[in-house]
Amino acid sequence: xxxxxxxxxxxxxxxxxxxxxxxxxxxxxxxxxxxxxxxxxxxxxxxxxxxxxxxxxxxxxxxxxxxxxxxxxxxxxxxxxxxxxxxxxxxxxxxxxxxxxxxxxxxxxxxxxxxxxxxxxxxxxxxxxxxxxxxxxxxxxxxxxxxxxxxxxxxxxxxxxxxxxxxxxxxxxxxxxxxxxxxxxxxxxxxxxxxxxxxxxxxxxxxxxxxxxxxxxxxxxxxxxxxxxxxxxxxxxxxxxxxxxxxxxxxxx
Amino acid sequence: xxxxxxxxxxxxxxxxxxxxxxxxxxxxxxxxxxxxxxxxxxxxxxxxxxxxxxxxxxxxxxxxxxxxxxxxxxxxxxxx
Amino acid sequence: xxxxxxxxxxxxxxxxxxxxxxxxxxxxxxxxxxxxxxxxxxxxxxxxxxxxxxxxxxxxxxxxxxxxxxxxxxxxxxxxxxxxxxxxxxxxxxxxxxxxxxxxxxxxxxxxxxxxxxxxxxxxxxxxxxxxxxxxxxxxxxxxxxxxxxxxxxxxxxxxxxxxxxxxxxxxxxxxxxxxxxxxxxxxxxxxxxxxxxxxxxxxxxxxxxxxxxxxxxxxxxxxxxxxxxxxxxxxxxxxxxxxxxxxxxxxxxxxxxxxxxxxxxxxxxxxxxxxxxxxxxxxxxxxxxxxxxxxxxxxxxxxxxxxxxxxxxxxxxxxxxxxxxxxxxxxxxxxxxxxxxxxxxxxxxxxxxxxxxxxxxx
Numbered sequence: 040x041x042x043x044x045x046x047x048x049x050x051x052x053x054x055x056x057x058x059x060x061x062x063x064x065x066x067x068x069x070x071x072x073x074x075x076x077x078x079x080x081x082x083x084x085x086x087x088x089x090x091x092x093x094x095x096x097x098x099x100x101x102x103x104x105x106x107x108x109x110x111x112x113x114x115x116x117x118x119x120x121x122x123x124x125x126x127x128x129x130x131x132x133x134x135x136x137x138x139x140x141x142x143x144x145x146x147x148x149x150x151x152x153x154x155x156x157x158x159x160x161x162x163x164x165x166x167x168x169x170x171x172x173x174x175x176x177x178x179x180x181x182x183x184x185x186x187x188x189x190x191x192x193x194x195x196x197x198x199x200x201x202x203x204x205x206x207x208x209x210x211x212x213x214x215x216x217x218x219x220x221x222x223x224x225x226x227x228x229x230x231x232x233x234x235x236x237x238x239x240x241x242x243x244x245x246x247x248x249x250x251x252x253x254x255x256x257x258x259x260x261x262x263x264x265x266x267x268x269x270x271x272x273x274x275x276x277x278x279x280x281x282x283x284x285x286x287x288x289x290x291x292x
Numbered sequence: 293x294x295x296x297x298x299x300x301x302x303x304x305x306x307x308x309x310x311x312x313x314x315x316x317x318x319x320x321x322x323x324x325x326x327x328x329x330x331x332x333x334x335x336x337x338x339x340x341x342x343x344x345x346x347x348x349x350x351x352x353x354x355x356x357x358x359x360x361x362x363x364x365x366x367x368x369x370x371x372x
Numbered sequence: 373x374x375x376x377x378x379x380x381x382x383x384x385x386x387x388x389x390x391x392x393x394x395x396x397x398x399x400x401x402x403x404x405x406x407x408x409x410x411x412x413x414x415x416x417x418x419x420x421x422x423x424x425x426x427x428x429x430x431x432x433x434x435x436x437x438x439x440x441x442x443x444x445x446x447x448x449x450x451x452x453x454x455x456x457x458x459x460x461x462x463x464x465x466x467x468x469x470x471x472x473x474x475x476x477x478x479x480x481x482x483x484x485x486x487x488x489x490x491x492x493x494x495x496x497x498x499x500x501x502x503x504x505x506x507x508x509x510x511x512x513x514x515x516x517x518x519x520x521x522x523x524x525x526x527x528x529x530x531x532x533x534x535x536x537x538x539x540x541x542x543x544x545x546x547x548x549x550x551x552x553x554x555x556x557x558x559x560x561x562x563x564x565x566x567x568x569x570x571x572x573x574x575x576x577x578x579x580x581x582x583x584x585x586x587x588x589x590x591x592x593x594x595x596x597x598x599x600x601x602x603x604x605x606x607x608x609x610x611x612x613x614x615x616x617x618x619x620x621x622x623x624x625x626x627x628x629x630x631x632x633x634x635x636x637x638x639x640x641x642x643x644x645x646x647x648x649x650x651x652x653x654x655x656x657x658x659x660x661x662x663x664x665x666x667x668x669x670x671x672x673x674x675x676x677x678x679x680x681x682x683x684x685x686x687x688x689x690x691x692x693x694x695x696x697x698x699x700x701x702x703x704x705x706x707x708x709x710x711x712x713x714x715x716x717x718x719x720x721x722x723x724x725x726x727x728x729x730x731x732x733x734x735x
Contacts, residue, residue, distance in 0.1 A: 044363060044364045044365070044366050045296070045297070045361040045362060045363050045364065046364055048296070048345055048361065049347040049351055049358070049359060049360035050350075050360075051356045051359075059304055060304075060354060060356065064307060064308035064332060064354075065306075065309070066354055067354060068354065069354030069355055070351070070354050073351060073356065086573055086574025087574050087575075088572065089571075089572060091438075098584075102582065105573075105580050106580055107570040107572055107573055107580055107581050107582075108570075108581075108582045108583075109438075109441055109570060109583040109584065109585075110582075110583070111434070111438075112434060112437075112460060112461065112464050115434035115437075115461075118426065118435045118438065119434050119435065119437055119441075120438060121398075121426075121435055121438070122396070122424070122436070122437075122438035122439035122442065123438045123439070123441065123570060125424055125439075126422065126442040126444050126446075127442055127570075127571050127572065129572075130571065130572045147427060147431070148427075148431055151426070151427035151431065155424075222352070224314075225314055225348045225351075225352055228352060258308075264309070265308045265309055265313075266309060266313055269310075
């Protein structure tokens with residue numbers, strides 16, 4: 040073995056555009072973007088994929104890919120994806136949405152797209168708060184979690200309970216796949232990549248809606264270092280939001 | 293004996309420290325006295341002999357700032 | 373020779389969309405236009421298209437937006453409060469400059485309990501904008517089922533030509549009147565290629581497009597700064613105002629009293645012109661067909677010639693504001709609105725006799 044003969048085992052995917060990752064240091068979105076690029080390339084669907092971002096930090100996602108993309112108004116990506124998929128059924132539509140986009144303002148759009156059994160894939164970015172706007176409470180904020188709009192910690196009496204979207208998606212008949220993953224440790228990157236690959240394959244095979252929820256770090260809103268964020272996900276978030284597959288079917292009867 | 297190496301792009305590195313956290317071989321360090329032109333800390337490849345080219349730092353870097361190489365055996369021609 | 377069929381205005385809109393090559397419709401039921409969607413739910417799958425009933429108008433407009441990015445001709449239709457839910461989406465579509473058609477079949481507003489009542493109370497929302505930010509939409513106002521059929525086709529053409537949302541502003545009465553319609557496919561000329569359409573880069577030789585509905589990040593018009601973007605929009609709207617005005621006059625050349633009206637009210641006003649002329653009164657009618665761009669210049673000329681104007685509209689006064697703006701105080705403008713209906717219940721309607729009575733009181 041020598042330094043003269045070396046192979047690159049990790050490089051920037053071709054699907055990545057030249058726009059640098061504009062998210063905060065220690066945000067996990069770049070990691071998720073990598074595994075999404077790798078999956079799209081490995082599945083050979085880059086020429087027919089259309090990626091839609093939401094509002095918030097996911098607004099920046101369309102710029103990160105060498106694909107046909109669009110940023111959608113807040114919460115509306117599933118509606119826009121529905122139209123594009125019905126018009127171009129041979130495309131692979133991926134929506135990438137955050138806590139507020141999908142869990143608050145967009146919950147109606149999302150649930151109705153599941154109800155219609157659209158053949159789409161949604162990547163849900165759960166970082167338990169609203170990042171872009173400075174750290175307000177999200178539907179996924181944990182009880183007791185301090186945010187700029189829950190300064191005393193989230194109290195169920197006034198602000199309800201954390202929203203479990205992966206479990207919610209799993210009860211819908213038109214859903215072929217629902218899973219929750221994280222990328223806060225290297226082994227989970229591979230598990231998450233596999234889950235997204237399964238999800239995309241469900242759309243390629245035309246089975247039904249596929250959904251992957253990512254637990255992701257937000258150092259800026261959580262007011263933590265990137266390392267502290269890893270512990271928050273490991274110790275607190277996973278206790279509320281267990282990782283795993285909630286639904287995986289190959290046929291929807 | 294090094295089995296691989298990494299190259300860190302200091303224009304993309306934001307000093308988040310995740311690579312330092314995930315490298316199990318102690319090959320990456322983020323000294324507190326080195327600041328990039330953008331005002332953040334920078335990650336540096338240190339202890340190159342210990343690198344095994346596993347690739348973890350590369351795929352876990354949120355900024356695509358790290359390329360990872362693995363060394364391969366040079367094939368010698370078999371004797372005639 | 374195109375087929376002549378006896379159909380209602382709403383069906384004429386649906387058929388006109390298909391004649392224009394529209395194969396995709398996204399909409400939500402609301403009286404009095406649900407039959408547009410119902411017709412298309414039967415016909416579009418038959419021609420290889422798609423009908424999607426959304427969960428609400430707030431979803432329909434975003435389906436329309438997504439569909440508009442696909443490069444295909446797409447349409448939605450709604451009424452009253454459903455139209456109000458679409459405001460934000462119209463703003464995004466206008467910012468992204470993607471073509472599509474929105475049909476509003478007006479009913480009486482404000483509020484909800486008016487599904488069974490005709491009216492012309494979405495005029496301001498349609499022409500002045502219910503969405504945020506400075507944008508314009510071309511608004512076409514049919515006055516008959518034939519015009520419904522024709523103007524929907526024109527709407528798709530103008531949408532493609534200028535890259536924008538074009539509205540067809542119909543109303544309950546027009547939607548439900550049945551008249552003979554010549555179902556001819558109209559050819560308005562060529563439209564620009566849509567190389568920016570989202571369909572997967574493989575179908576575009578590797579070209580990637582990105583749309584964002586904002587004037588900060590790139591839209592397909594490739595203008596990436598705030599000032600440049602707005603200057604471009606203003607120039608576009610000026611070109612439309614210079615080139616796309618449409619209107620109709622009836623006996624207005626020698627009129628000494630001008631009725632100004634649009635949509636279903638124009639039919640009533642026209643009846644009043646006939647009645648008045650039979651009694652020796654020199655009445656005339658000016659009927660805008662584009663209510664944006666409004667025929668300011670042409671209306672002012674006709675109004676100055678006549679010297680007196682009566683606006684007839686089934687509202688408390690929305691369209692009349694544009695008429696007053698057009699004549700700039702140089703001609704007195706009177707209004708016969710909702711109070712001109714013959715009874716105060718839902719079935720009240722302004723009759724031509726009542727219009728004539730109003731004219732006589734102003735002479």
